[in-house]
Amino acid sequence: MQIEFIVERNKIMDKIGFIGLGIMGTPMALNLLKHQADLHVYDVRESLSDRLVSEGAVKSDPSTIGSTCSVIFLMLPSGGIVKEVLFGEEGVCAGLVPGTVVCDMSSVAPEDSLYCSRLLREKGCGFLDAPVSGGEPKAVDGTLSFMAGGDDATFQKVLPYLEMMGSSALLVGDTGTGSIxxxxxxxxxxxxxxxxxxxxxxxxxxxxxxxxxxxxxxxxxxxxxxxxxxxxxxxxxxxxxxxxxxxxxxxxxxxxxxxxxxxxxxxxxxxxxxxxxxxxxxxxxxxxxxxxxxxxxxxxxxxxxxxxx
Missing domain, CATH: 1.10.1040.10 (N-(1-d-carboxylethyl)-l-norvaline Dehydrogenase; domain 2)
Known part of the structure; x- marks a missing residue:
């Protein structure tokens, strides 16, 4: 289903985690803040987190984000780093609460998405692979396009936040098809x-x-x-x-x-x-x-x- 973001934006009450504040992640997180999202951020480069804190975000760490946020976004360089951030000793899953949704917007191999989805579902959590197209300019102006893989219920929970960062999204199919x-x-x-x-x-x-x-x-x-x-x-x-x-x-x-x-x-x-x-x-x-x-x-x-x- 193709979603064009022309609906009225509603105030969202979820605590949102955002991990990975590089070239793409920082402007995407800033767009969430522009829409008054309750945003908790982490990057291994503390200066990047500090910039988001100056704009209203809360500086955190992966484990705390896992235990306090109901929707968690990842924007990381590779599938290996995604898995380490999620499943490492002090990763997101160290404190993850059942019912949490993880949305990986990184560009990874389909097998990485399937692996993450399987382990998260075993913990009672949802997963969406939703990489983006548009590059830094569209990340800055909030007009990214999202291509998502997962179930419709998980997609619908994440959709209001995708709306804050982009102009369109498509649920391509099951887990891994967004990465494909x-x-x-x-x-x-x-x-x-x-x-x-x-x-x-x-x-x-x-x-x-x-x-x-x-x-x-x-x-x-x-x-x-x-x-x-x-x-x-x-x-x-x-x-x-x-x-x-x-x-x-x-x-x-x-x-x-x-x-x-x-x-x-x-x-x-x-x-x-x-x-x-x-x-x-x-x-x-x-x-x-x-x-x-x-x-x-x-x-x-x-x-x-x-x-x-």
Missing amino acids: AKLANQIIVNMTIASVSEAFVFATKAGADPEKVYKAIRGGLAGSAVLDAKLPMILERNFVPGGPIYINHKDIKNVVEEAHLIGTPIPLTSQLFEIMQAMKVRGHMGEDHCGIVKYFENLADCKVQKRDD
Whole structure:
């Protein structure tokens, strides 16, 4: 079912936990605070928690969040970290109360989501895998899209808070399908960035003005949200991460492993993974994923950038 958030927002009384205050997590948590959520936050980097405290949040720890919050959001770098935060010695489950709902918005492998769901349900708790699309800009302005996996009752309990952080959500199916949808999204986004990079290195090397090429083609079939978001950054040589390569590299690795597990050939995505491996060797993993252009620039010995008038 597709949910468009046009309904009136109601005051929610749940205590909300939010763990993981990185590039995406901080603006998402701030949007919860803007809607007067009773928010309890944790990040291993205390300075990030302190910023949220200055905006009205309560600084906490995973175990206390587990024992006091009825809805808990996770926005963490990997499935391994998600499992450690939930099930580690001083993790969320150390004090978890039956009936609590955990919503993992991290980008993880479907098997990670299934594992977390099984252990949490054994404790009488709900679980939703609900990764996001939109990157940092949409996290900031509260227009993220959520792709969720789980049962409808759990989705409905979390929905009012998703409404505070995003503009739409879709319950894709059972547990793990949100993570599958996110991996499919990552194939398309990162493959499109690679295609845009290759195309504009080609155009630049051939002598065309890349900015004029962009303006000429963006209104046609080659136009896309990815092209409009990332090509201007490339032209400005702005590689400050909204979506860092290392996160996308992890996601594409999960795609490759999942595809091998289910027996699905992915020749193009496999090549994309190797391109990202080359970026890792060259030390570019902390840059925005539009930095993939540097792989193609290195091959062609040219640079895609604005020209002086």
